[in-house]
Amino acid sequence: GDSVTQMEGPVTLSEEAFLTINCTYTATGYPSLFWYVQYPGEGLQLLLKATKADDKGSNKGFEATYRKETTSFHLEKGSVQVSDSAVYFCALREGAQKLVFGQGTRLTINP
Amino acid sequence: ETGVTQSPTHLIKTRGQQVTLRCSSQSGHNTVSWYQQALGQGPQFIFQYYREEENGRGNFPPRFSGLQFPNYSSELNVNALELDDSALYLCASTLRGGQETQYFGPGTRLLVL
Numbered sequence: 298g299d300s301v302t303q304m305e306g307p308v309t310l311s312e313e314a315f316l317t318i319n320c321t322y323t324a325t326g327y328p329s330l331f332w333y334v335q336y337p338g339e340g341l342q343l344l345l346k347a348t349k350a351d352d353k354g355s356n357k358g359f360e361a362t363y364r365k366e367t368t369s370f371h372l373e374k375g376s377v378q379v380s381d382s383a384v385y386f387c388a389l390r391e392g393a394q395k396l397v398f399g400q401g402t403r404l405t406i407n408p
Numbered sequence: 409e410t411g412v413t414q415s416p417t418h419l420i421k422t423r424g425q426q427v428t429l430r431c432s433s434q435s436g437h438n439t440v441s442w443y444q445q446a447l448g449q450g451p452q453f454i455f456q457y458y459r460e461e462e463n464g465r466g467n468f469p470p471r472f473s474g475l476q477f478p479n480y481s482s483e484l485n486v487n488a489l490e491l492d493d494s495a496l497y498l499c500a501s502t503l504r505g506g507q508e509t510q511y512f513g514p515g516t517r518l519l520v521l
Contacts, residue, residue: 301450329508333512339514339515340410340412340498340512340514340515341451341498341500341512342410343509343510343511343512386450386451388450390508390510394441394453394456394463394464395441395453395456395464395466396441396443396451396453396510398450398451398452399450400448400450401448401449401450
């Protein structure tokens, strides 16, 4: 079945550092890909998405590019802030039904 | 703010009891999905309801059941609670036929003792 593998956490960076969180997927077709963020004690918020190969999703300085050839959707940000501290989930969706999530990567940004 | 609300926010039950969790979708969203998120894990798909009928189910036993109502609200019912049912339960609403992005509520944290 479909699956998503994320970079193991936790990840700790200093403010203004460059961020990459790796995400690769396995799917039989051509899924839509998502990054969700979960702040402490809250539900999931959609961060960005891409629906086809070579699409780039972007939001709040975060970017991810849908790479079909490497089945990847890595999350990047050029300069992180303390407020970016959260858990980040990569996910895919095929068809109209379920999202399949990775295990999550906890990110901590130190001032 | 996603426009999706859930109640209650926290709940404590004992093993063998039954629980009902509630979700209010974004207005106009005709599809609701429920997910279980165990501590330190990614959410796992329980099932989806579209126009008040179940429309897909994950690897969860029949004691997990649901309802969807015409007013965009829905319920997740869990019978015969087990200790492993302790988790954060998330609902997500979608407009099928639109962009189909799933918007999540804040979740209900269930503890089974």
